Amino acid sequence: MIIRVGRFKMTSGEFTTIAALTILAAFMSLPLIFVVSHALKPIDELFLFPPRFIVRNPTLRNFQDLLIATYSLNVPFIRYIFNSVFVAFCTVVGGVLLASLAAYPLAKHNFPGRNAMFMVVIAALMFTPQVTAIPRYLVVYQLGIIDTYFALVLPNLAIPYALFLMKQFMEQIPGALIESAKIDGATEWTVFWRVVMPLVTPAWATLVIIIFVATWNDIWGPLVFTRTESMRTLPIALQTLISQGSVARQGAYAAATFIMITPPVVLFTLVQRRVIATMAHSGIKA
Amino acid sequence: MAEVKSSGTGSDTATQPRAVSAPKTGMQRIFGQYGVSYAFLLPYMIFFFAFLIIPVGVAIWLSFTYFNMLEAPRVIGWSNYRLLFLEDDIFVLSIRNTLFFAFITGPVSLTASFLLAWFINQIRVRTLYALAFYAPSLTSAIAMAVVWRIVFSGDRYGYMNYFLMRLGFIQEPFLWLIDQRTMLPVIMFVMLWMSMGNNFLVFLAGLQTVNTELYEAGKVDGIAHPLQEMWYITLPSMKPQVLFGVINAVVLMFSAGFEISLSLAGLPSPLYAAHMILSHLYDYAFIRFEMGYAAAIAVILFIITFGVGQGALRLLSTKDE
Numbered sequence: 001m002i003i004r005v006g007r008f009k010m011t012s013g014e015f016t017t018i019a020a021l022t023i024l025a026a027f028m029s030l031p032l033i034f035v036v037s038h039a040l041k042p043i044d045e046l047f048l049f050p051p052r053f054i055v056r057n058p059t060l061r062n063f064q065d066l067l068i069a070t071y072s073l074n075v076p077f078i079r080y081i082f083n084s085v086f087v088a089f090c091t092v093v094g095g096v097l098l099a100s101l102a103a104y105p106l107a108k109h110n111f112p113g114r115n116a117m118f119m120v121v122i123a124a125l126m127f128t129p130q131v132t133a134i135p136r137y138l139v140v141y142q143l144g145i146i147d148t149y150f151a152l153v154l155p156n157l158a159i160p161y162a163l164f165l166m167k168q169f170m171e172q173i174p175g176a177l178i179e180s181a182k183i184d185g186a187t188e189w190t191v192f193w194r195v196v197m198p199l200v201t202p203a204w205a206t207l208v209i210i211i212f213v214a215t216w217n218d219i220w221g222p223l224v225f226t227r228t229e230s231m232r233t234l235p236i237a238l239q240t241l242i243s244q245g246s247v248a249r250q251g252a253y254a255a256a257t258f259i260m261i262t263p264p265v266v267l268f269t270l271v272q273r274r275v276i277a278t279m280a281h282s283g284i285k286a
Numbered sequence: 287m288a289e290v291k292s293s294g295t296g297s298d299t300a301t302q303p304r305a306v307s308a309p310k311t312g313m314q315r316i317f318g319q320y321g322v323s324y325a326f327l328l329p330y331m332i333f334f335f336a337f338l339i340i341p342v343g344v345a346i347w348l349s350f351t352y353f354n355m356l357e358a359p360r361v362i363g364w365s366n367y368r369l370l371f372l373e374d375d376i377f378v379l380s381i382r383n384t385l386f387f388a389f390i391t392g393p394v395s396l397t398a399s400f401l402l403a404w405f406i407n408q409i410r411v412r413t414l415y416a417l418a419f420y421a422p423s424l425t426s427a428i429a430m431a432v433v434w435r436i437v438f439s440g441d442r443y444g445y446m447n448y449f450l451m452r453l454g455f456i457q458e459p460f461l462w463l464i465d466q467r468t469m470l471p472v473i474m475f476v477m478l479w480m481s482m483g484n485n486f487l488v489f490l491a492g493l494q495t496v497n498t499e500l501y502e503a504g505k506v507d508g509i510a511h512p513l514q515e516m517w518y519i520t521l522p523s524m525k526p527q528v529l530f531g532v533i534n535a536v537v538l539m540f541s542a543g544f545e546i547s548l549s550l551a552g553l554p555s556p557l558y559a560a561h562m563i564l565s566h567l568y569d570y571a572f573i574r575f576e577m578g579y580a581a582a583i584a585v586i587l588f589i590i591t592f593g594v595g596q597g598a599l600r601l602l603s604t605k606d607e
Contacts, residue, residue: 017405024402025418028479031433032421038432051436051443102330105323112320117327124338125533126595128541130564131588134348134571134581135341158333188322210484217426219545224572235428242431242549257432264424269417276416279484279491283526284533 032261039063039258046250062255074229077252080237081259087152087233088215094157095211096204103166104192108178118167122284124160130220137224151225152233156215162207168281169203170196202274209271213264234260342588348581355575366582377583380561381590383470387562388539388594391474395481396535400528402482403489404516416490423483427542430480431549438462438472438550463550466559473546473560481538485531492527496520529602536595540587544568563587 033054038046040058066077105111106118136155145151173196181195197204215221219235226232232240238260241253268275349366351359370377406415437445440461447459462468496519504519521528544564547553551560553569563583571580 014409018409021402021405021409021415025415028422028482029418031430031437031479032425034433034436035430051445051448098330098333102327105326109320109323111323114323117331120339121334123592124334126537126592127338127342128537128587128591130541130544130567131584131591132338132341132345133567134577134584135344136337137571138344138577139336139341154333155337158330158338160334160338163330188326192326213424217428219426219428219548223568235426238426238428238431239549242428242435243552253432257429260429261425265421268420268424272413272416272420275487276491276494279488279527280495282488282530283492283524284529 032265035254035257035261038254041251041254043251046254062251063259066252066255066259077237077256079230080232080234083149083152083231084216084234087149088212090149090153091156091215092208092211094153095159095162096207098157099159099162099166099207100197100200100204101192102163103170104196106163106167107170108173108175108196121160121163121167125164127160133220133224140225146225147227147231149231152221152231155225156218156221159211162211165206165210165278165282166200166203168283169200169278172281173199202277205271205274206278209264209267209275212267216260216264345581345584345588348578349585351578351581353576353578353581355577359578362578366579367586369579370582370586376558376561377563377566379558380563380566381586383559383561384540384543384563385590387470387474387477387543388536391477391481391543392535392539395478395539396485396531398478399482399486399531400489403486403493404520406490407493408512412490416487419482419486422480423486425480427476427480427545428549430476434472434476434550435463440464464556466557469551469555469560473543473550476546476550477539477542481535481542483538485534488527488531488534489524492524493520496523525602529599532598532602533595536591536598540564540591540594563590 037053037055039062040055040060041052042057042059042061045052045055045057106114106121140146140151140155143150145154177199178191178195181191186194217235218233219239222231222233222236226236234256238253238256241249241256348359350361350363352362352366353359402419406412406419409415436443439445439447440459440463442448442451442459444459444462446462447456450456451459460468462472500519500523501515504515509515509518541564544562547555547560547562547565553565555561555565564587567580567583567587570576570583
């Protein structure tokens with residue numbers, strides 16, 4: 001059976017699939033739509049009963065409140081945003097760089113210990129990061145960097161997941177390409193930057209988004225490694241707003257949630273195609 | 287089964303860095319010839335060992351000590367572990383909660399990610415659907431609490447209570463986030479909502495790498511229904527992606543519950559009904575500063591995660607072939 005929708009023709013099976021997927025997708029998007037709508041609600045709509053799903057008189061007042069009036073937080077809210085952005089930026093740059101550098105020899109060189117090293121990395125995929133929280137804390141403590149940006153960045157730079165994806169992707173590069181560059185007199189360093197890195201653009205775009213999201217949403221790091229309000233990041237500020245639970249802060253809270261959730265979704269939308277291209281090579285042979 | 291996928295075999299295409307100097311003695315030769323490779327690896331390995339590998343070792347050692355950050359650690363043998371399992375009822379409860387949480391949400395989330403990816407792969411317009419399913423995994427559990435607290439609010443203002451009362455399923459508003467029977471299920475529901483993450487993409491990408499000639503061959507061999515096709519051709523072809531997905535799911539399920547629990551039920555949660563192993567670890571390590579005891583909790587979590595991960599891998603890799 002063929003169904004026509006406008007100028008599109010499809011089989012009835014396809015139609016059912018699309019209908020079911022559309023309903024499910026819409027249902028799963030509801031909480032996100034709610035966040036956007038909630039952040040734009042004026043104070044009277046925030047406390048309406050029954051709660052109104054879509055805002056009727058949208059306003060940016062909540063964002064103003066959040067950025068200007070910071071009476072129950074001790075530092076201006078913009079500081080949390082800066083901390084989050086700065087920490088995420090450093091972690092992304094460092095994490096992608098370290099993973100790419102290490103992935104290159106693992107994918108393209110033969111050297112003693114290569115397989116052993118890769119086995120350790122695979123095993124480390126199964127470490128929940130919190131397991132090492134205490135010794136990490138001790139390391140950070142001994143280095144004297146508690147409550148600094150270093151404490152939020154350095155422990156999160158070596159990411160087995162990132163190294164694994166990058167290595168899998170780099171293996172697709174034909175060895176001949178690298179060989180010919182070397183015959184032309186390029187050093188390994190030049191080969192890496194001029195030949196390998198441009199070819200793995202999808203992979204590093206993927207790592208950028210994955211590491212950014214993980215760092216942006218991370219609550220464990222700032223919870224454990226920071227002490228003063230001025231070093232806290234967005235998720236902690238939000239958690240504080242939640243636990244205070246004051247009625248007056250509801251609008252600011254809704255705006256903060258919006259600020260917290262939007263950047264990952266926007267960034268991901270920009271690189272979705274490349275992420276899927278990277279994931280195609282992610283399998284584990286066992 | 288025919289050759290399906292060619293990723294993951296690097297050794298045949300690998301090139302050796304050319305020897306810089308003439309062969310000398312053992313160590314010198316290794317570093318002369320392979321020095322470049324090691325140099326590339328070095329920065330990652332420094333951080334990898336400093337913040338991952340060595341800490342695992344240190345955690346194991348600390349778990350046999352009494353350590354409060356003020357005095358030097360004092361070795362006390364197995365007594366942390368004895369206390370944990372014999373005296374600490376809350377810890378035993380946290381293990382039960384975590385396992386219950388992980389063994390239901392893990393498989394459900396993996397299956398759902400695969401099925402959704404499979405269905406999306408059948409249709410032509412994919413991008414928007416992919417985004418709709420993936421976007422929840424990009425959100426922070428803490429931030430989304432604003433929504434879930436309204437949905438599951440214990441008064442009649444909450445969406446859940448409002449709808450269930452309108453439909454006549456319940457007469458009185460139900461305390462979803464305080465009642466110990468529903469706290470954990472609500473957390474699991476939220477987890478499932480935000481778990482179609484990287485695995486979903488891994489599967490979506492994997493589906494596009496399956497050799498289409500196999501489907502033709504399958505038709506000749508009498509495979510008629512799309513579901514048969516999925517079971518006999520697609521799934522076996524995607525084994526590497528499935529294995530990777532399983533590892534991701536295990537790690538996610540044993541760590542992510544904590545954040546949702548923290549943001550929806552608090553720490554400690556009422557009657558510890560949503561207490562996770564990580565909640566217990568956080569409590570002892572960074573609130574009470576009983577580092578030795580907390581290290582023992584970490585080691586047990588490590589053993590469970592690693593054991594479940596290895597077990598799942600072994601199970602899946604012997605199943606077919």
